[in-house]
Amino acid sequence: MTAVSRRRLLGTGALTAAAGAAMSALPASSARAQTSRAAPQDAPNASADVVIVGGGLSGLTAARDLIAAGRSVIVLEARNRAGGRVYGMPLGDGTTSEGGAEFIGSTQTRIAALAKDMGVDTFPTYNTGKNVYYRNGKRSLYATDGILGAVPPDWGVIDLEVALLNIGNMAKSITPGEPWKAAKAEEWDSQTFYTWSRANSLSSGARFLLDEFISSTLSVRSKDVSLLYVLHYIASAGGVDPLINTKGGGQETRFVGGSQEVPLRLAAKLGDAIRYNAPVRGIETTGSGVTVTADGVTVTAKRAIVAMSPAIAGKIAFSPGLPASRAQLMQRYPMGSIAKFVGVYETPFWRADGLTGQAVADSGAIDATFDNSPPDASRGILMGFINQTNIRKLDAASADDIRAAGLDSFTKLYGDKAATPVLTAFQRWDNEVWSGGGPVGIAPPGVLTEYGPALRTPCGPVHWAGTETSDIWTGYMDGAVRSGERVAKEVHAAL
Ligand SMILES: Cc1cc2nc3c(=O)[nH]c(=O)nc-3n(C[C@H](O)[C@H](O)[C@H](O)COP(=O)(O)OP(=O)(O)OC[C@H]3O[C@@H](n4cnc5c(N)ncnc54)[C@H](O)[C@@H]3O)c2cc1C
Structure with missing residues (x-):
């Protein structure tokens, strides 16, 4: 042999x-x-x-x-x-941080089983303290253990909660894997999430957070994606909360050594x-x-x-x-635009400030952050998502410009200590030839009801x-x- x-x-x-x-x-x-x-x-x-x-x-x-x-x-x-799309982004010192997929949640049992079989241990995403919300030039802190969970307490919060309740209920009428069979599939696939959200919310706060829900889950603008697609995404995850929450949701757990x-x-x-x-x-x-x-x-x-x-x-x-249904589907299922920017610090200083490292922002390059530090917190790693329009704005930016934009966001959210990392790293996916973007392909209106079955049909x-x-x-x-x-x-x- x-x-x-x-x-x-x-x-x-x-x-x-x-x-x-x-x-x-x-x-x-x-x-x-x-x-x-x-x-x-x-x-x-x-x-x-x-x-x-x-x-x-x-x-x-x-x-x-x-x-x-x-x-x-x-x-x-x-x-x-x-x-x-699962990739350890080199930090330049021989170590890596997740540049692509990172988190799992408790109902994600098949990836958990695979990780266990591979001997990869898990640990909880750091989630102690308050989150940061930056909107209209104002920074505020909020706890996530209340009834709103990860939803920031904007003035539009009641408006938002009603909208989220509505989409959660609408998603319940969808059979995962077959959204095109829903009784209202044609109606929901004839509009974008933007159209629906504007018709079903009044306050600018709710509208911003509904857009941010799409940006942070799909890395597209709400006007890019079919309402039916979003409802199916929710149904497929088991509800809105599992999608957006850290505790009890899809961001609850990380992998030791990186995904x-x-x-x-x-x-x-x-x-x-x-x-x-x-x-x-x-x-x-x-x-x-x-x-x-x-x-x-x-x-x-x-x-x-x-x-x-x-x-x-x-x-x-x-x-x-x-067959045309498959060939045309492949022309109609674009990827989102997504990037991750990380700053590495000697310590996760935001923890000492009582912060989780999680934030939502309406301005700057980064619209959402997480604490990406290793389980022993031997150093602090702050990760920021640069999504949809924000990353395309950096198409022509130099590495220095991107670093400045990333650190500007971190400083705004976490203070001056964020301005001086030991090192930074950046990974964008929309110009990766063999991914074309991320985190996932999305369907604009009219696609799922007409071409959806071709997704899986051999x-x-x-x-x-x-x-x-x-x-x-x-x-x-x-x-x-x-x-x-x-x-x-x-x-x-x-x-
Ligand atoms: C920034 C980012 C953050 C994410 N965060 C999370 C997260 O926290 N949690 C989570 O669960 N998921 C997350 N995801 C999504 C997750 O990464 C994907 O759902 C998953 O990895 C997709 O796996 P896949 O096998 O379907 O596709 P892919 O990972 O895209 O695999 C396809 C493979 O095919 C190869 N390939 C492409 N074309 C060819 C060709 N012509 N010939 C040969 N090979 C080819 C590619 O190189 C690639 O290796 C994230 C994704 C991104 C980009």
């Missing part, structure tokens, strides 16, 4: 143990060896039962489950790393089944399956899984052309995964893992 095949076998054994409940949902595999037949990293041709395009959480999870079910798998990943540890460890177990630096350019459906052409390698397989957002899948040349031997296809926690790491588990079952059954 060569070193490579020994490694592969060891990796597969670990996978079988790791995949746990997800794998036991698959039919028991035959006596066939559960190995991938990945070719050496530089081989120009390879074959497998299944070729997976994309080594983000969805693609990696699908690979794990299919290998456990006895299928051979090759994963083609465009970047030189696994994880996609990227989860995909990196899973990728390590998949070993040679993953080929990096292999952007897929074309997928041809043939009589016997698919031929997938990537830089440096051509893979033949019985089935293909495209595991990424619809917008990025749209860059691949499909031959013959895909096109012959080509199947679709990615967080955008998930019924539960779509847009999140949990949704990505769930989509990988769902597509693995789908493909295993079809083979």
